[in-house]
Amino acid sequence: xxxxxxxxxxxxxxxxxxxxxxxxxxFAERDYETASMNKVVERAGIAKGSLFNYFKTKGSLYYHIYxxxxxxxxxxxxxxxxxxxxxxxxERLAKIVDSGVQFITDHPRLARIYFRLIYSADSPDRQxxxxxxxxxxxxxxxxxxxxxxxxxxxDSQINKSQAVFYxxxxxxxxxxxxxxxxxxxxxxDRDEWVKGITxxxxxxxx
Amino acid sequence: xxxxxxxxxxxxxxxxxxxxxxxxxxFAERDYETASMNKVVERAGIAKGSLFNYFKTKGSLYYHIYxxxxxxxxxxxxxxxxxxxxxxxxERLAKIVDSGVQFITDHPRLARIYFRLIYSADSPDRQxxxxxxxxxxxxxxxxxxxxxxxxxxxDSQINKSQAVFYxxxxxxxxxxxxxxxxxxxxxxDRDEWVKGITxxxxxxxx
DNA sequence: CGATAAATTGACCACCCGGTCATTAATGAA
DNA sequence: TTCATTAATGACCGGGTGGTCAATTTATCG
Numbered sequence: 001x002x003x004x005x006x007x008x009x010x011x012x013x014x015x016x017x018x019x020x021x022x023x024x025x026x027f028a029e030r031d032y033e034t035a036s037m038n039k040v041v042e043r044a045g046i047a048k049g050s051l052f053n054y055f056k057t058k059g060s061l062y063y064h065i066y067x068x069x070x071x072x073x074x075x076x077x078x079x080x081x082x083x084x085x086x087x088x089x090x091e092r093l094a095k096i097v098d099s100g101v102q103f104i105t106d107h108p109r110l111a112r113i114y115f116r117l118i119y120s121a122d123s124p125d126r127q128x129x130x131x132x133x134x135x136x137x138x139x140x141x142x143x144x145x146x147x148x149x150x151x152x153x154x155d156s157q158i159n160k161s162q163a164v165f166y167x168x169x170x171x172x173x174x175x176x177x178x179x180x181x182x183x184x185x186x187x188x189d190r191d192e193w194v195k196g197i198t199x200x201x202x203x204x205x206x
Numbered sequence: 207x208x209x210x211x212x213x214x215x216x217x218x219x220x221x222x223x224x225x226x227x228x229x230x231x232x233f234a235e236r237d238y239e240t241a242s243m244n245k246v247v248e249r250a251g252i253a254k255g256s257l258f259n260y261f262k263t264k265g266s267l268y269y270h271i272y273x274x275x276x277x278x279x280x281x282x283x284x285x286x287x288x289x290x291x292x293x294x295x296x297e298r299l300a301k302i303v304d305s306g307v308q309f310i311t312d313h314p315r316l317a318r319i320y321f322r323l324i325y326s327a328d329s330p331d332r333q334x335x336x337x338x339x340x341x342x343x344x345x346x347x348x349x350x351x352x353x354x355x356x357x358x359x360x361d362s363q364i365n366k367s368q369a370v371f372y373x374x375x376x377x378x379x380x381x382x383x384x385x386x387x388x389x390x391x392x393x394x395d396r397d398e399w400v401k402g403i404t405x406x407x408x409x410x411x412x
Numbered sequence: 413c414g415a416t417a418a419a420t421t422g423a424c425c426a427c428c429c430g431g432t433c434a435t436t437a438a439t440g441a442a
Numbered sequence: 443t444t445c446a447t448t449a450a451t452g453a454c455c456g457g458g459t460g461g462t463c464a465a466t467t468t469a470t471c472g
């Protein structure tokens with residue numbers, strides 16, 4: 001029994017896409033509790049019974065969708081990490097911000113689901129999910145910090161997990177702000193901010 | 207007609223307290239959409255019709271409660287701002303963190319409502335509320351930054367609204383983390399963190 | 413084609429929601 | 443005590459929820 005027994009995976013690709021697309025829209029617009037399976041089937045153009053045949057519960061559909069979102073985030077992170085391995089810390093930071101901005105621009109609905117997961121999320125298994133994302137962030141930013149320490153670009157006396165925390169806090173908050181302002185087509189000077197952020201991390205406020 | 211026409215305000219204090227207490231618990235445990243008026247009346251030990259007599263809608267009850275939460279936050283902020291006016295920026299930062307920790311310890315349910323407002327909140331008037339809180343934060347942290355600039359403690363060339371943003375991002379994130387970890391009775395070294403944060407803001411990571 | 417198996421459907425279920433309002437209970441003045 | 447006014451109550455309403463399953467359509471194969 002190598003192949004998945006999952007009913008959904010056996011579906012024609014086009015139908016899968018319709019369902020995934022409908023689910024992403026629904027879970028992006030409403031949080032877990034408020035999102036409606038009725039709306040999903042309506043958007044996807046399938047019968048309710050079918051959806052519950054492919055996914056036994058609302059929770060399992062949500063699980064599928066947010067793993068998709070996290071997977072996409074990971075792919076962006078991996079890409080920018082590998083492509084910037086040789087750059088200086090400050091340049092690297094700028095590229096990471098760029099990559100985040102790009103992700104939000106390319107996948108605004110997934111971004112919304114991601115931020116919901118991070119920040120509020122009365123979702124099932126919230127603790128598990130958050131712990132998983134925390135681990136992802138620790139590994140990812142931790143590696144970047146470590147590289148910079150090894151090259152003597154930042155003070156290696158600094159508590160590494162604290163440094164990761166600050167990076168994570170500022171980057172996530174900045175991207176959340178960008179995400180919300182780009183929903184309301186508010187413009188802001190990206191370069192100005194990227195410059196400010198990198199300088200802030202290097203020198204602090206003094 | 208000087209006195210409020212608000213039905214709720216005319217109630218005996220004890221009854222007001224029961225209703226407020228029940229509402230705080232409910233809105234702390236569940237987000238706006240998921241919170242239940244039925245649960246509130248059950249907790250408060252009053253009839254449903256009564257509650258809807260005091261507050262015409264769920265939204266107006268929520269409005270009352272979150273204004274209460276924001277009011278309490280403001281009071282803590284004002285207090286620490288005034289009491290630390292003479293301190294150095296770093297010492298002041300430490301006191302602010304302390305005050306946040308104290309608020310969360312004293313009012314964990316209000317803290318939860320506050321973080322819900324800040325971070326996710328599919329609440330009614332979300333944009334208005336967030337803008338109001340943003341203003342509060344800008345004014346408050348802006349003043350602290352300005353003081354420190356005036357005294358030459360931090361670089362006055364730095365973009366002030368950016369500096370406020372970094373402060374806000376790191377402080378809020380730290381307090382949110384504290385709030386969640388104190389719900390799960392995870393311990394962590396407060397002093398270690400306060401020292402790290404103030405140093406980070408002063409010198410950056412270099 | 414006919415028969416069997418598999419996939420799809422949507423009416424239906426029990427439950428909960430915010431909100432209403434006729435009925436009942438408490439209050440206070442004469 | 444009587445009676446009018448006000449406050450409190452909870453049964454009830456329309457509507458939405460996640461989830462089920464008998465009935466129907468579609469696909470498969472001899």
